[in-house]
Amino acid sequence: MSKQELEVVGQNATCCQGLAGAPLDEERASELAKVFKALGDPVRLRLLSMIASREGGEVCVCEMTPAFDLSQPTISHHLKLLRQAGLIDCERRGTWVYYWVLPGALDRLAAFLTTPRTTGVPA
């Protein structure tokens, strides 16, 4: 499958400075907003969590669909959005498609959110 969509949380997006390091420029904000938008849906968060928490690291779409009261095309659409955000990738093997979390994607996003110091808070 094409790797062109899998650049959003790549090094350019999150290597350099976190959210609290300096004001984000428009381009980076736009890139990162796509990733957070992909996470901003309960079904997609549950799908990502099912994949990320799986021992062995990959999950067949056929195992995910029964956990939801949604059609398989709808589940596949949500998985596509997670893939376009650079969070997961997949491979077809025979009848089924298998998904895994892209290495480092979640940790890079976590690093982006981590504050380097305690933010001052008025009393």
Place this chain on the structure above:
Amino acid sequence: MSKQELEVVGQNATCCQGLAGAPLDEERASELAKVFKALGDPVRLRLLSMIASREGGEVCVCEMTPAFDLSQPTISHHLKLLRQAGLIDCERRGTWVYYWVLPGALDRLAAFLTTPRTTGVPA
């Protein structure tokens, strides 16, 4: 201002287990999706970054508006969504409203995303 809206990234939402720890249940997924949805917009990400990166920790809305080609009510609306997600809080002082990042909110979100181990990736 009411604190009722500021519970989303509180301890209940993110203390217990990260995204990769175990599959998320529907309730937590729904809570957390609201936070990520708030982050899923370039203007809100830039606003949050302006606040989080500010030495001293708080920013007047009057300093944020000039950085955007948007009206002040629009900026205020975006700030309200960040506040409802439990990421920032604010206080009116005279004419202006001042914003700061809620302590720990970003770090808790980062901890939620951090993977406890390397996720297996097929060759």
